Amino acid sequence: MSALLTTGDPILLASRIIRGFSNTTDWKMKAWLGLTLAVSIFCTASAQASSCATDEYFNNTTNTCSCNLTMYTSAGSPPPPTVQCLSGLMRVKVSKCQLESSKYDSANLHLLDSSCKGVRVVEGTALVVVSTNTSSHDCGNKLSVNNTHVFYSNNLTIPAKVSPSGLIARNNFTYTFSCSYPLNIPVSLATTLNVTMGGIDIPLPGGVGALMVLMIAYTDSTFTVPYTETTMDINVQDHLYVAVSMPDLDATTFSVLVTRLYATGTSDPNANPSYDIITNKCPSAQLGDLLTILVNGETVEARFKVQVFQISGMVNLYLHAEVEMCTSNPCNQVRTHDSEARATVCPSLRVRRFCSCTG
Structure with missing residues (x-):
């Protein structure tokens, strides 16, 4: 047996x-x-x-989680939605059980594109969440741009519930929401060969939205192998292949333009002196001969080849960039703006002189 x-x-x-x-x-x-x-x-x-939320119970008849309506008071309007402006994504959340208690149809919330419907999500309580990518081609999103920000907007429709007898006791409700993201974003490369990837979320005043910007240093022109913690120190006259990207950006609408690329001897991007490699979108007169612009202002990633140099009296080298997202074609026609937030994510790049010794 x-x-x-x-x-x-x-x-x-x-x-x-x-x-x-x-x-x-x-x-x-x-x-x-x-x-x-x-x-x-x-x-x-x-x-x-x-699997039921704290405001639900398991219904043995339907074998699903049902709202415990005794926890809510019926209201004449739906509960206020919560909008989340994430990097590359907008989310609208509404209490599912409060909707049902107030005689709204929680199963049919949708955006301007009615195929973009809400789904049930448990975050302690039961929610209806509707999501859309930050793209002008997604879910009927509307796009607008001014000198400093890009705005995505949409409408959330909350329909009234139809009773089994065919009665409707509420008006349909439409909620207009939007997310805004800055066009100009500074970022610093974590340029030590021990920590070469730098990224930061830049929040808007009021916390409306944020976009992720990455600077990554690669070992060669394929831009596939980044420097890692085990990479040896780099020498003066070696080459860095630097990529600046905004991975969540709508590539059909925007491009990334690095308007300034510069180096400092400390992690402070405002440190003096600073050494411009790119200034006003062009190679600088000071260090431009050390730079090859591979791609800038054409896609959501800018790429450069930089010959490594050393600042006299400094062991470490820090790279920083000022980044602009733009919609015009070509991107380099867009003018820069003076008001820019500052952010730094840096350790440093350790540079050592190459020498040939006899003895």
Whole structure:
């Protein structure tokens, strides 16, 4: 009989054991099988109930989680939605059970594109969440741009619930929401060969939205192998392949333009002196001969080849950039703006002079 104990399924296990017994003992095994089935059903129901939110209960009739409407007071309007402006994504959240208590149809919330519907999400309580990418081509989003920000807007429609008898006691509700993101974003490269990737979320005043900007130093022109913590120190006259990107940007609408690339001897991007490599979108007169612009202002990633140099009296080198996202074609026609937030994510690049010694 031990050979029969190889399956993890209790029902299959029981049926195999039953076939191995004589008729005189079949009733005992059938009773044991019935107990197994009952335990299995109970465990399944418990698992389903555990997926319910704190304002729901498990409905044994429908085998789903239903709202506990006794926890809410019916209102004449839907609960206020919460808008999240994330990097590359907008989310609108509404209390599912408060909607149902107030006679709104929680199953059919949608955006301007009615195919973009809400889904149930449990975050303690039950929510209806509708999401859309920050793209002018997604869910009917509307795009507008001024001198400093890009704005995405959409409408959330909350329909009234139709009762089983066909009565409607509420008006449909439309909520207009938007997210704004800055066009001009400074970023600093974490340029130590031990920590070469720098990234930062730049929050707007009021926390409306943020966009991620990355600077990454690569080992060669394929831009596939970044420097890692195990990479050796770099030498003067070696080359860095630097990429500045905004991975969540709508590539069909925007491009990334590095308007300034410069170096300092400390992690402070405002440190003096600073050494411009790119200034006003062009190679600088000071260090421009150390730079090759591969791509800038054409896609959501700018790429450069930089010959490594050392600041006299300094062991470490820090790279910083001022980045602009723009919609014009070509991107380099866009003018820079004076008001820019500052942010730094840096350790440093350790540079050592190359020398040939005899002795």
